[in-house]
Structure formats: C-alpha cells, structure tokens
Amino acid sequence: MNFSVQVKVMPLKELLDPQGKAVMGGLQNLGIKTVQDVRIGKTIQLQVDASSSDEAKKIAEEASRKLLANPVMEYYEITIN
Amino acid sequence: MNFSVQVKVMPLKELLDPQGKAVMGGLQNLGIKTVQDVRIGKTIQLQVDASSSDEAKKIAEEASRKLLANPVMEYYEITIN
Numbered sequence: 001m002n003f004s005v006q007v008k009v010m011p012l013k014e015l016l017d018p019q020g021k022a023v024m025g026g027l028q029n030l031g032i033k034t035v036q037d038v039r040i041g042k043t044i045q046l047q048v049d050a051s052s053s054d055e056a057k058k059i060a061e062e063a064s065r066k067l068l069a070n071p072v073m074e075y076y077e078i079t080i081n
Numbered sequence: 082m083n084f085s086v087q088v089k090v091m092p093l094k095e096l097l098d099p100q101g102k103a104v105m106g107g108l109q110n111l112g113i114k115t116v117q118d119v120r121i122g123k124t125i126q127l128q129v130d131a132s133s134s135d136e137a138k139k140i141a142e143e144a145s146r147k148l149l150a151n152p153v154m155e156y157y158e159i160t161i162n
Contacts, residue, residue, distance in 0.1 A: 010126070020125075030147050030148060032143060035140065038126070038127055040125050040126075041124045041125075043121070043123060044122075045101075050115060059113060059115055067107050
C-alpha cells in the first residue's frame with residue numbers, strides 16, 4: 001500500500017532563525033504588523049510503499065534521522081495523511 | 082489573543098521538484114528504497130496577534146498571498162493550531 005507521509009522539519013526553538021526574522025521584517029514593511037514571530041522550516045512529503053501505516057512511519061523516521069533533519073539544529077515531526 | 086498559524090507552501094503538483102528528486106536519490110543511496118516520491122516545500126509558523134482565529138487566518142492568508150508563496154510555482158495551506 002502507498003502512504004503519504006509528511007515530515008515537518010523546524011529549527012530548534014532555542015536557536016535564532018534569521019530567515020524567519022527577515023520574513024517578519026518583510027511582512028511589517030508590507031503593513032502586516034500583527035505578526036509577532038516567524039519561524040521557517042521544511043515540509044517533506046514522502047510517498048512510501050509499506051504494508052501498514054506503522055511501517056510507513058518507521059521508514060519516514062529512518063529517513064528523517066539519516067538524511068532529512070540535522071538534530072543539532074532541527075527537530076522533526078512525522079504525520080501520516 | 083495570540084494564535085499560532087502554520088502555512089505550508091508546496092511546489093504545484095504539475096511542476097517538477099528537483100530538490101525532492103535529489104533527496105529521493107539520496108534516500109535510495111542510503112538503502113531506503115521504499116520511498117517512491119519526495120516533494121519538498123516550506124513550513125512557516127506565524128505567531129499572530131488577533132481577536133479571533135478567523136481574523137488570524139485572514140492575516141495569514143494576506144501574508145501568504147503577498148509574500149510567502151509564489152502562486153506561479155507554489156500553493157499554500159493554512160492551519161491554525
């Protein structure tokens with residue numbers, strides 16, 4: 001069976017996110033002043049061939065650990081849709 | 082009130098995603114061969130000051146339209162958590 005797995009990779013909360021800060025500055029220049037913080041990460045959509053959603057999640061977990069996320073700077077969340 | 086709004090920006094389905102293709106190649110080199118497709122987009126977490134979640138969503142919608150997403154190449158989805 002084919003599962004669509006979403007991996008969200010975000011910068012750790014303890015770290016500065018200069019890309020997010022730049023976007024926040026851009027929003028304020030456009031007149032959107034009610035946004036108080038912006039953090040930017042990645043969304044990775046995987047199409048995984050697996051026999052169960054548990055197995056699909058395990059594969060996504062392995063992919064995140066080995067390639068998609070850098071644990072020194074990022075954390076990840078896996079959801080199956 | 083403070084709302085945490087998530088904007089997911091993904092490349093349009095009709096378009097090639099070379100970054101995703103590169104990651105898929107990387108996964109296969111690592112021995113993860115059950116992943117059949119990879120697409121990579123952005124996740125933007127906004128902290129929005131608004132009186133209701135509807136208003137927060139409207140602000141995120143405006144931000145996405147004006148700055149966060151390029152409608153020629155990307156679509157976006159807004160969720161409030």
